[in-house]
Amino acid sequence: MSLHATLRVPDRDVDVAVEVPTGRTVALLGPNGAGKSTTLAAVAGLIRPAAGEVRLGERILFCANGSSRFIPPHSRGIGLLAQDARLFPHLSVLDNVAFGPRSAGMPRGRARDRARHWLAQVDATELADRRPGALSGGQAQRVAIARALATEPHLLLLDEPLSALDVETAPSVRQLLRRVLAGRTTLLVTHDVLDAVLLADDVVVLDGGRVVEQGPTSRVLTHPRSSFAARIAGLNLVRGALDGDVVVGPEGMRVAGLVDDSSVEGMDAVAVFSPAAVGVYRVAPQGSPRTEVRATVTDLEPHGHQVRVHTAYLSADITPAALADLALTPGDEVVLTVKASEVAIYAG
Amino acid sequence: MTRSTRPGHAAYPRLGLPSWVFVPAALGALFVVLPLVAMLTQVEWSQFGALVTSESSRAALALSLKTSLASTVLCIVFGVPMAVVLARSRFPGQSVARSLVLLPLVLPPVVGGIALLYTFGRRGLLGHELDVLGLQVAFSTAAVVMAQTFVALPFLVVSLEGALRTGGQRFEEVAATLGARPTTVFLRVTLPLVLPGLASGAVLAFARALGEFGATITFAGSLQGVTRTLPLEIYLQRETDPQAAVALSLVLVAVATIVITLTRRSRTAL
Amino acid sequence: MRYAARVLAAVAAPLLALTLAGCGSGDESPRGGGSSPTSSVTAGGGEPKGDLTVFAAASLKKTFTQIGSRFEQDHPGTKVTFNFAGSSDLVAQLQQGAPADVFASADEKNMAKATGDSLTAAAPVDFASNTLEIAVPPGNPAKIATLADLTRPGVKVVVCAPEVPCGSAATKVETAAAIDLKPVSEEQNVTDVLGKVIAGEADAGLVYVTDVKGAGDKVEGIEFPQSSAAVNVYPIATLKGAQNKALADAFVAAVTSASGQGVLADAGFGKP
Structure with a gap:
C-alpha cells in the first residue's frame, strides 16, 4: 500500500510532502532538526499536524483541509521501529512479540505461535523466554523488528534503527533489515549513507523542515543537489550561478568543471567533486589550475587511510605524508585546487 | 554479583563525599531518632502488654488499620487516574488543577476537616442531597475514611505522577503503533511499568492515613470502634493515662515501620 | 556507653530548651528560667508590684484576662502574664519546672496533682463553679x-x-x-x-x-x-516557686474579691 503524506507542523517549522510507493523503501535523510522524526511521528499518528493529509492506499488516516479526520495510532496499521528497541521490560521476549497480535484480539496461544514464527524470521528463536534486560543491543533490536513485523503492518516506519548499535552489531542487523524489508512499504529515517544505499530505493532529503531533494538513491548520492546529500555522499558541493563552465559560489568562489547538457547560462547550478580531487598547497602552485580557492583550515580528521582537511566550504583528502610535509594545523591559510575534469556541473 | 559485572557498585564507596556533610546528616538523623528513643525509655514494659491490648486500644488499632486500608484503596481508585491525567494529557488550567489537587499536602489537616464538614456535613454543600439519599456521613466510619483519603490522596498522586513523568511515553507510543487501544496500553504497559511508583505512593498514602488526626477529629468525631482511630485514642489517653498514650504511640510507630520496611523489601526484590 | 550518653545529653539539652520555650507563656514575658529574677518587691509595707505569671485553665481565658487588667490598674508597675491551657497540660508543665506564680485549675483533680507534688505554697481556695x-x-x-x-x-x-x-x-x-x-x-x-x-x-x-x-x-x-x-469547682493557689509571693497572694485575693467574683458571675460561673 502506498503512502502519500503532506504535512504541516508549524510548531516545529515542518512543511513536507513525502510519497512511498507500494513495496518500496524510502529513506528520509537530513541533518539533526531537519524534521525527519516529526514527519515520522505525524505519519504514525503520535502527533497531530496542523494541516495536510496522510493517506495509506485508499484510506485517509489524517486530513485537515476543510474537513477533519484523525485515525489514532493503534488503528493505522503502521508499525514503528525506533532507535532503541523499547522492548517492554516487564514482558518476556515472546510476549513482547506477541503483544501486537494480542492487541488485535488474537487468543494467547495463537499470538505466541505467531510470535515464534517472527522470532524465527529474525534468527532470535532461542531468545523467546528471556527478559529484555538480559539481551544485548543487537538482540534487542532483532526482537523489536520481529515485534513490529508481527502486526503485519501496511507501512513500516524505521527511525534510525541502527544508530544505537555498535559497529560490530550494526552490519548483521542491517542485513536482516535488508532481507525483511524487501517488498514492504517502508519509510526509513537515517543519517547514515550506508542505510540509504543498502536499504532504500529512493531518498528524500529534508533540511530546515522542507524537502530539498528527492529521487532514486543512486542518483541523489552521485549527483547531489543539496549540501547535506553531498556531505553524506562524501562529496564537495558548491552552489551558485552558472557562468560559462564556471559555478560562481559564495564569497565569489569560482569552480570550473564539465557542464552537462541540461544546464543553461545564468541559471542555478551545482558543482560537485570528490575531496580526493582537491589539492592542498601552502602557496599557489605553478601552472595556475582553473579552480583555485583560498581557505582556512577548520579541522583535520582521519578518513580511511587518508586525512580529510576541512575548510569553510570545501574538503580535501590528502595522504598522511602530504600532511606531514605541509605541517597543517587548524587556522592555517591554504590554497585549494581542483581539476576541471574532475568536477561535474549540473542544474541545482 | 562479581566486580566485573557491576563495576559501579564496587566503585561507589570510593566516590568522595565532603566529610563535613556527615555532621549535619548525623545531627538530622539524631533529631528524628532521639525522640523515638526517648519514648522507648518512657514505656513501662511490665504493663505494656496490658496497655496495648485493652479493649479501647484494640478497637482503635483495628479501626485504624481498617480505615487506612479502605482509604488507600480509594486513593488508588481515584489517584491513579488523576496522576495519569496530570502526567499524560494537556488541558487548559492544568497547572492550577495540579496545585489544587496537591493543596491538602500543605493544608493543616484541621482545615481539611472543616472543609469536609462544610461539604458533606448536614448543613454542608452536599448535605441536603446526601440527606435525601438517606446518607449521613458525619460521625460515621465512612467520614473517617473520607478524611483520611482527603489528606492521603495527594501523596499517591504526587509520587505516581513523578514516576509517570520519569518513565516517559516511549513504551506507550510503541504499544500504540503495535495496535493496542488506549485501555490496553494503560493496563498492559503504563500500569505495570509504574508499579514500583504506585506501590511507594500507596504506602505513603497508607502511612499518612494511619497518622491522620486533625481532619478526622474535626469531621468524623471520636467514638470508640466507630471513629476513634489510634491517633485519636492516643490523644485522649494522654489526658488520663500518659503511660497508655506512650505505649500506643509505640504501636503506631511499629505498624508504620513494618509497612514501610515490607514495601521497601518487596520493591528491591522487584 | 559514657560517650554515647554524653552525646545524647549534648543533643538533648538544646531540644529540651526548645520544648520548654514552647511550654512557656508564649509571649515576651521577661522570665529567664529563674536564674535572673526580674521581678522586684517593694521593700516595706507598700503595695506589692512586679511581674506575675499565672497558669490558668483555658475556660478562664476571658474572665482572667479581665481580672488581670484590673489587677494591673490597681497595682501600678505590675505586669500579669497568662498561660491558658488545659488543666492537665498546665500541671504537667509545672511538674517539668515551668516558672509560674499562680495556678488556677478547672477541677479539683488537677489541683490535687499540684498539691500532691508540693508545688503549691498554700492550701488552694475554691473561687468558682461551673455546671x-x-x-x-x-x-x-x-x-x-x-x-x-x-x-x-x-x-x-x-x-x-x-x-x-x-x-x-x-x-x-x-x-x-x-x-x-x-x-x-x-x-x-x-x-x-x-x-x-x-x-x-x-x-x-x-x-x-x-x-x-x-x-x-x-x-x-x-x-x-x-x-x-456534677458541679465543677475551680481552685486557685499560689505556687511554691513564686518569685513574688506577696503579689501572687494579692492576685488570688483579687480573684476571690467581690470585683473578681462579679466578673466570673457575668461569664456564667457559679459560686464555689
Missing part, C-alpha cells in the same frame, strides 16, 4: 427541652469523652438522671463538642454554662435540674 448545660444549634431543630430528650432515637448528641473533666461530669449527670445517652461522638474537649453543635452536625451537646454564654448566639443553652449532680 453543665445542653447546647443546641440556634432554633433548636431537634426540639430538645429536657435531658431525657437527648435519648430520643435520631437525636445526635455529642459529649466529652469520659477521660476528660467535662466528660466525667456528663457521666455523673447521666447517672443522676438515670438515663442512657448514646452519643455519636465523645470529643476531646468542650471546643470540639461546641464546634459540632455550632456546625449543626449534632442536635445537642453537653457543655458548661460558661461555654454556652461564651459562644454568644451561635448556640442556645438549655438548663436542666440534674446538672447539680
Whole structure:
C-alpha cells in the first residue's frame, strides 16, 4: 500500500510532502532538526499536524483541509521501529512479540505461535523466554523488528534503527533489515549513507523542515543537489550561478568543471567533486589550475587511510605524508585546487 | 554479583563525599531518632502488654488499620487516574488543577476537616442531597475514611505522577503503533511499568492515613470502634493515662515501620 | 556507653530548651528560667508590684484576662502574664519546672496533682463553679427541652469523652438522671463538642454554662435540674516557686474579691 503524506507542523517549522510507493523503501535523510522524526511521528499518528493529509492506499488516516479526520495510532496499521528497541521490560521476549497480535484480539496461544514464527524470521528463536534486560543491543533490536513485523503492518516506519548499535552489531542487523524489508512499504529515517544505499530505493532529503531533494538513491548520492546529500555522499558541493563552465559560489568562489547538457547560462547550478580531487598547497602552485580557492583550515580528521582537511566550504583528502610535509594545523591559510575534469556541473 | 559485572557498585564507596556533610546528616538523623528513643525509655514494659491490648486500644488499632486500608484503596481508585491525567494529557488550567489537587499536602489537616464538614456535613454543600439519599456521613466510619483519603490522596498522586513523568511515553507510543487501544496500553504497559511508583505512593498514602488526626477529629468525631482511630485514642489517653498514650504511640510507630520496611523489601526484590 | 550518653545529653539539652520555650507563656514575658529574677518587691509595707505569671485553665481565658487588667490598674508597675491551657497540660508543665506564680485549675483533680507534688505554697481556695448545660444549634431543630430528650432515637448528641473533666461530669449527670445517652461522638474537649453543635452536625451537646454564654448566639443553652449532680469547682493557689509571693497572694485575693467574683458571675460561673 502506498503512502502519500503532506504535512504541516508549524510548531516545529515542518512543511513536507513525502510519497512511498507500494513495496518500496524510502529513506528520509537530513541533518539533526531537519524534521525527519516529526514527519515520522505525524505519519504514525503520535502527533497531530496542523494541516495536510496522510493517506495509506485508499484510506485517509489524517486530513485537515476543510474537513477533519484523525485515525489514532493503534488503528493505522503502521508499525514503528525506533532507535532503541523499547522492548517492554516487564514482558518476556515472546510476549513482547506477541503483544501486537494480542492487541488485535488474537487468543494467547495463537499470538505466541505467531510470535515464534517472527522470532524465527529474525534468527532470535532461542531468545523467546528471556527478559529484555538480559539481551544485548543487537538482540534487542532483532526482537523489536520481529515485534513490529508481527502486526503485519501496511507501512513500516524505521527511525534510525541502527544508530544505537555498535559497529560490530550494526552490519548483521542491517542485513536482516535488508532481507525483511524487501517488498514492504517502508519509510526509513537515517543519517547514515550506508542505510540509504543498502536499504532504500529512493531518498528524500529534508533540511530546515522542507524537502530539498528527492529521487532514486543512486542518483541523489552521485549527483547531489543539496549540501547535506553531498556531505553524506562524501562529496564537495558548491552552489551558485552558472557562468560559462564556471559555478560562481559564495564569497565569489569560482569552480570550473564539465557542464552537462541540461544546464543553461545564468541559471542555478551545482558543482560537485570528490575531496580526493582537491589539492592542498601552502602557496599557489605553478601552472595556475582553473579552480583555485583560498581557505582556512577548520579541522583535520582521519578518513580511511587518508586525512580529510576541512575548510569553510570545501574538503580535501590528502595522504598522511602530504600532511606531514605541509605541517597543517587548524587556522592555517591554504590554497585549494581542483581539476576541471574532475568536477561535474549540473542544474541545482 | 562479581566486580566485573557491576563495576559501579564496587566503585561507589570510593566516590568522595565532603566529610563535613556527615555532621549535619548525623545531627538530622539524631533529631528524628532521639525522640523515638526517648519514648522507648518512657514505656513501662511490665504493663505494656496490658496497655496495648485493652479493649479501647484494640478497637482503635483495628479501626485504624481498617480505615487506612479502605482509604488507600480509594486513593488508588481515584489517584491513579488523576496522576495519569496530570502526567499524560494537556488541558487548559492544568497547572492550577495540579496545585489544587496537591493543596491538602500543605493544608493543616484541621482545615481539611472543616472543609469536609462544610461539604458533606448536614448543613454542608452536599448535605441536603446526601440527606435525601438517606446518607449521613458525619460521625460515621465512612467520614473517617473520607478524611483520611482527603489528606492521603495527594501523596499517591504526587509520587505516581513523578514516576509517570520519569518513565516517559516511549513504551506507550510503541504499544500504540503495535495496535493496542488506549485501555490496553494503560493496563498492559503504563500500569505495570509504574508499579514500583504506585506501590511507594500507596504506602505513603497508607502511612499518612494511619497518622491522620486533625481532619478526622474535626469531621468524623471520636467514638470508640466507630471513629476513634489510634491517633485519636492516643490523644485522649494522654489526658488520663500518659503511660497508655506512650505505649500506643509505640504501636503506631511499629505498624508504620513494618509497612514501610515490607514495601521497601518487596520493591528491591522487584 | 559514657560517650554515647554524653552525646545524647549534648543533643538533648538544646531540644529540651526548645520544648520548654514552647511550654512557656508564649509571649515576651521577661522570665529567664529563674536564674535572673526580674521581678522586684517593694521593700516595706507598700503595695506589692512586679511581674506575675499565672497558669490558668483555658475556660478562664476571658474572665482572667479581665481580672488581670484590673489587677494591673490597681497595682501600678505590675505586669500579669497568662498561660491558658488545659488543666492537665498546665500541671504537667509545672511538674517539668515551668516558672509560674499562680495556678488556677478547672477541677479539683488537677489541683490535687499540684498539691500532691508540693508545688503549691498554700492550701488552694475554691473561687468558682461551673455546671453543665445542653447546647443546641440556634432554633433548636431537634426540639430538645429536657435531658431525657437527648435519648430520643435520631437525636445526635455529642459529649466529652469520659477521660476528660467535662466528660466525667456528663457521666455523673447521666447517672443522676438515670438515663442512657448514646452519643455519636465523645470529643476531646468542650471546643470540639461546641464546634459540632455550632456546625449543626449534632442536635445537642453537653457543655458548661460558661461555654454556652461564651459562644454568644451561635448556640442556645438549655438548663436542666440534674446538672447539680456534677458541679465543677475551680481552685486557685499560689505556687511554691513564686518569685513574688506577696503579689501572687494579692492576685488570688483579687480573684476571690467581690470585683473578681462579679466578673466570673457575668461569664456564667457559679459560686464555689
